[in-house]
Every structure is written in C-alpha cells, then in structure tokens.
Amino acid sequence: MTLHTAEKLVVITEKFISKNVCDIIEACGATGYTVVAAGGKGSRDVRATTERASVIDDFSNVKIEVIVNDKAMAEEIMERVVNEYFDDYPGITYLEFVEVLRPAKFHKTEL
Amino acid sequence: MTLHTAEKLVVITEKFISKNVCDIIEACGATGYTVVAAGGKGSRDVRATTERASVIDDFSNVKIEVIVNDKAMAEEIMERVVNEYFDDYPGITYLEFVEVLRPAKFHKTEL
Amino acid sequence: MTLHTAEKLVVITEKFISKNVCDIIEACGATGYTVVAAGGKGSRDVRATTERASVIDDFSNVKIEVIVNDKAMAEEIMERVVNEYFDDYPGITYLEFVEVLRPAKFHKTEL
Numbered sequence: 001m002t003l004h005t006a007e008k009l010v011v012i013t014e015k016f017i018s019k020n021v022c023d024i025i026e027a028c029g030a031t032g033y034t035v036v037a038a039g040g041k042g043s044r045d046v047r048a049t050t051e052r053a054s055v056i057d058d059f060s061n062v063k064i065e066v067i068v069n070d071k072a073m074a075e076e077i078m079e080r081v082v083n084e085y086f087d088d089y090p091g092i093t094y095l096e097f098v099e100v101l102r103p104a105k106f107h108k109t110e111l
Numbered sequence: 112m113t114l115h116t117a118e119k120l121v122v123i124t125e126k127f128i129s130k131n132v133c134d135i136i137e138a139c140g141a142t143g144y145t146v147v148a149a150g151g152k153g154s155r156d157v158r159a160t161t162e163r164a165s166v167i168d169d170f171s172n173v174k175i176e177v178i179v180n181d182k183a184m185a186e187e188i189m190e191r192v193v194n195e196y197f198d199d200y201p202g203i204t205y206l207e208f209v210e211v212l213r214p215a216k217f218h219k220t221e222l
Numbered sequence: 223m224t225l226h227t228a229e230k231l232v233v234i235t236e237k238f239i240s241k242n243v244c245d246i247i248e249a250c251g252a253t254g255y256t257v258v259a260a261g262g263k264g265s266r267d268v269r270a271t272t273e274r275a276s277v278i279d280d281f282s283n284v285k286i287e288v289i290v291n292d293k294a295m296a297e298e299i300m301e302r303v304v305n306e307y308f309d310d311y312p313g314i315t316y317l318e319f320v321e322v323l324r325p326a327k328f329h330k331t332e333l
Contacts, residue, residue, distance in 0.1 A: 001189070032151065034123050034151035036258055040257045061256070063256060075225070078223070092254070094228070094230070097207070099205060101204060114317065143314075146260060147260050147261075
C-alpha cells in the first residue's frame with residue numbers, strides 16, 4: 001500500500017457562516033469536505049468564564065475539514081476565509097499534515 | 112513527561128457502515144476508537160452543489176478515529192476498509208502523526 | 223501568507239468531566255478550545271464487544287481540542303488531565319503538530 005502526503009485544512013467558526021466557508025472551499029477547487037457540530041470558546045470570549053457550562057453544550061459552531069493534496073490551495077482557502085469572514089466572525093483555521101491512499105481523489109482537476 | 116509517537120487513523124464514511132468499520136478496527140487489534148457524527152460532501156457528490164445546505168445539516172456520516180502505535184496495523188485497517196467498503200460506499204481514510212503519553216494503552220497485545 | 227507551527231492538544235473523555243478539563247485548559251493559560259460530542263470505545267471497555275452498536279450511538283463522550291503555540295503548556299495540560307482524572311475516568315490525550323496563521327491568538331499573555 002502506498003501512502004501519499006496531503007494537507008488537512010480545518011476551519012472552526014460559527015455555524016451561521018458555514019455555507020459561506022463551503023462556497024470558498026469549492027470555489028478554490030476542493031472536491032469534498034466534512035462538517036462536525038462543535039461548541040467551545042474562542043479567544044474573543046475569554047472573559048465570559050462564568051458561562052462555560054452553556055458554552056460546552058451549545059453546538060453553534062462547526063468544524064469543517066478539507067483534505068487537499070495541494071498546499072497552495074489550502075493556503076488560498078485559509079486566506080480567503082480569514083480575509084472575508086474573520087474580521088466579523090470568530091474563528092480559527094489551521095493545517096495538518098496527513099497521509100492518504102489515493103491523492104487524485106482530492107483534487108478536482110484530476111477527477 | 113515522555114511523549115511517544117503514534118498514528119491516528121481516520122475513516123470518514125456513511126453512518127450505515129460504521130459498525131462494519133469498527134469490526135475491522137477491532138479485528139485488526141486496536142483497543143478503542145472514537146466516533147463523531149459528521150455531515151459533508153465527498154468527491155462523488157460534487158455535482159449536487161444546489162443541495163449544499165441540506166448536506167451541511169445532514170449528519171448521516173461518521174468520522175471514526177483510532178490511535179495506534181503500530182503503523183502496519185493502521186495500514187491494514189485502511190486497506191481493509193477501502194477494499195471491502197469503498198467501492199460501494201463513499202468514504203475517505205487518512206493517517207496523522209500524533210504524540211501520546213502511554214503507548215501501551217493503544218495496542219491490545221500489551222494490555 | 224506566513225504559517226506558524228503550533229500544537230493541537232486533544233482530550234477525549236467522558237462528557238461528565240468536560241468542565242473540569244476545560245478548567246485545567248484555562249488555568250494553564252490557553253485562550254480557547256473546541257468541544258465535539260463523541261461516542262466510541264476505550265481500551266477499558268474492550269470486553270463489551272456485544273454492545274458496540276449502542277456505543278456508536280451513545281455520544282456521552284467529548285473530544286476537546288486546544289490550539290497552543292507553547293508545547294510546554296500543552297504538556298502541562300495533558301499531565302494535569304491525566305494525573306487528576308484518568309485514574310478515575312476513561313480518556314486519552316494526544317498532541318498533533320499544526321500550522322496556524324496567527325500564533326499570538328493562541329496564547330493568553332499575548333492577547
């Protein structure tokens with residue numbers, strides 16, 4: 001079995017803008033994404049420590065993951081999400097290194 | 112504190128076959144796994160862009176994670192899941208490098 | 223765009239102690255965290271294979287993720303969670319290497 005290196009791009013933000021983030025992901029050429037409901041607390045909410053219990057049970061955020069075998073595409077998605085939404089909405093975005101089986105599956109131009 | 116390298120194996124697929132995937136994981140000797148409900152869109156569904164809103168809210172997929180300290184075991188699980196299910200069901204599988212505290216915890220033969 | 227290395231700390235444990243884990247995370251100086259509902263099976267539960275179906279559907283666990291740009295802080299959180307809770311509650315904790323856009327966002331002293 002041959003494993004190939006790829007990047008996993010993660011965006012965690014408010015569910016309210018999840019469709020906008022997915023629009024960016026597809027516009028940049030990614031072929032798929034995974035969405036998980038999430039709660040939590042961001043650096044902007046640090047003062048509200050007394051409300052932590054409700055934060056944990058309030059899954060009003062989403063964690064969106066995209067596997068790409070093109071780091072430039074991953075960076076373009078990150079940059080657009082940050083520039084277009086993270087001034088107005090809380091969120092974080094990061095990359096992780098992964099190993100996949102079939103790299104062609106993750107790049108639209110190779111479908 | 113000593114950290115040890117390990118592998119995190121991830122399988123994202125339809126909830127419908129999650130038990131089959133967990134059977135493979137256990138048959139290969141892993142001692143535990145974590146399951147998260149997920150929505151999203153795979154490369155096979157890219158044409159249905161008009162239905163994206165429902166895709167995001169439809170958590171009919173699962174993300175299954177397994178920590179193993181044996182890359183051969185991780186690869187065996189990936190290979191079996193792909194060969195036995197991914198011709199018929201949409202899904203992706205990938206590995207990530209992680210650092211854990213207690214490696215023995217993740218390998219059945221060492222329990 | 224400049225990416226910076228950081229650590230993603232993950233704790234998977236019972237929902238029952240999620241507030242305690244978040245207390246430790248904040249006490250150690252992290253500025254935010256993400257919480258996802260999870261099911262699964264740990265190494266302590268391996269014998270109960272006949273109950274796997276219910277395990278998959280029972281999201282009584284949580285997966286808590288924290289991005290930090292300070293590995294010593296990540297290790298302190300891991301060590302406290304393990305020492306204070308993992309004798310009495312099932313759980314795992316691991317680190318992943320990630321790349322982020324804005325490192326200052328993840329360290330309280332730099333807010």
